[in-house]
Amino acid sequence: MGGLLSGLDQSLISGANLYMPGNLKLNANQASLVNSGMPLGAVAGALILSPINEYLGRRMAIIVSCIFYTIGAALEAGAINFPMMISGRLILCCGLGIEGGTVPIYVAESVPRKIRGNLVSLYQFNIALGEVIGYAVAAIFVSVPGNWRYILGSSLLFSTILFIGMLFLPESPRYLMHRNRELESYAVWKRIRGFSDYSSKEEFLDMRQVVGSENTHLQSSKRFAWTELLTDPRSRRALVYANIMVFLGQFTGVSAIMYYMGVLMSKMNFTNKDSVFMSLVGGGSLLLGTIPAVLYMERFGRRFWANTMLPGFFIGLVLVGVGYRIPYETHPHAATGVYLTGIILYMGFFGSYACLTWVIPRESFGNKTRSYGMTTADANLFLCSFIVTYNFTRMVNSMTKIGLTLGFYGGIAVVGWFYQINFMPETKNKTLEEIDDIFSKPTSAIVKRNIKQTTGIIKDLVSLRWGKVFAPS
Structure with missing residues (x-):
């Protein structure tokens, strides 16, 4: 429900954009600020993510986000001028920043390792x-x-449903253990996971041991968790890795294309009304693209998924750029067909790739720094989204549409692909405590292992052993 509310509030502005600026008499800069106000407000929410999560817990943080959502949506719906509209956007999006960072953490800390990637991907779905x-x-x-x-x-309805639902859900067992509330953690674990099988018992005991040692270390060192992110090599590797993956997810242009979907459709000579309906094409493609990730990411692994999906949405960017180059006046069907094909491919492949930007940061940080690490990742996500969205019109004017989509967004996608091949560790089917061991190794060891694995995959492809690559056990 948290993901549903987040996606709803990100796309509603696309339809409202066609009528609201004229009704409120907004100039171009004010209209751009209303659009970019969402990620900007979410940055503010992300910055208070760690204190809310540390002192109130995951459950109460989500409840607080619902209150922000409700107040912001009410101000938006009743706005009579620019200050009232931008205030509503900022307040609503502050809730988005809190909720977007907390819900995936809540899920990742509560579910078995074998389905963690699938269920966190379900958030993107x-x-x-x-x-x-x-x-x-x-x-x-x-x-x-x-x-x-x-x-x-309309988002008022959904924020109310989420608020009521959270009143009946328990706190995260890992958070309770982190706060030295061991008995409560045991009771919640028994309620949501049980102790009937060996793996569940083993994971609970591992969690108890690791969280306990982390708390002891933090108390004995007398350092703040924020300091740990920068001074502890394990935490620093996770910090760099998680934020680069978040950067790649945003600076390949999805936020700008999504927020301006209706406007972009109208520039392809669709009427305002038809542009609203055609926006469903991009949104539907994004939805369908997340389904394979929910079903198969845990089977194929994070590395395979990232390195397969990124070239797919690069091809979509190429077609979007080509569609802009075809003169609509003389070849309307070709221009529309190529553009829509590019949008469908881009949004579809990005839907699968975007799941990683929610899964990876939530499982990369250790328990003692997870709330603080997620503050940086979430603030980075929404800050990048703000930069891309707010500067979209200016970048189109200076670079042209094809220069922006193919040259800028596409160029970042290519560089990111090589980064993933070399630096991205595999974390599938591992507990959060086992992932600690992966990031405790030097970066050179991770790169060496990745190069060896990539070389093996290339040999399998050349030798036509495709089943070994595309159908892992």
């Missing part, structure tokens, strides 16, 4: 589903007078 619902809501209200107010105000 629900984001995509929420985006499709947002586009559908815009299509429903597009012909209603005052349409954009109903569009933006």
Whole structure:
């Protein structure tokens, strides 16, 4: 439900963009700020993520985010001028920053290792589903007078449902253990996981031992957890890795393309009304793209998934750029067909890739620094989203549309692909405590292992042993 609400609020603005700026008499800079106000407000939410998570817990942090969502949506729906609209956007998105960083942590800390990647990926699926619902809501209200107010105000329903649901859910057992509430942690673990099988008992005991040693180390060293992120080599590796993956997920352009979907469609000579309906194409592709990740990421692994999906949405970017180059006046069907094919490929492959940007940061940090590490990752995510979205119009004007999509976004995708091949560790089917061991090794050891694995994959492909590569056990 948290992912659904997040995706809904990210896509509702696309339909509202076609009517709200004119109704409120916003100039171009104010309209850009309203769009980019979402990631900017989310940065503020991300910055208070760690204190809220540390002192209130995962469950209460999500409840606090629902309150921000509700207040912000009410201000948006009732806005009569730019200050009221931007205030509503910032408050709502502050809730997004808190919720977006907390829900995947809550899931990752509570579920078995064999399905952790799938269930955290389900968060991205629900984001995509929420985006499709947002586009559908815009299509429903597009012909209603005052349409954009109903569009933006519709998120009130979903934030209320999430708020009520969280009242009945328990706290994360790892958070309780981290706060030395061992008996409560045991009770929650028994309720949500049970102790009927050996792996569950082993994971609970491992968690107890690792979290206990981390707490003892932190108390004896008398250092703050923030300091650990920079001074502890294990935490520093996770910090760099998680934030680079987040950067790649945003600076390949998805936020700008998603927020301006309706506007981009209108530039392909669709009417405003048709642009709202055509936005469902991109949103639907993003939704369908997340399904393979939810089902198969844990089977194929993080490295395979990242290095397969990134070239796929690069091809989509190429087609989007080519679509812009085809003159619509003389070849309308070719221009529209190539552009939409590019959007479908880009959003579809990115839907699968985006799951990694939620899974990787949540499992990379150790228990003692997870809240603080997620503050940096979430703030980085939304700050990158703000930069890409706010500067989208200026970058299009200075680089041209094909220069931006193919040259800038596509170039970052290519560089990122080589980074993943060399520096991305594999963490599938490992407990959060076992992942600690991976990041405790020097970066050179991780790179050496990755090069050896990549060389083996290339040999298998050349020798036509494709089953070994594409159908792992």
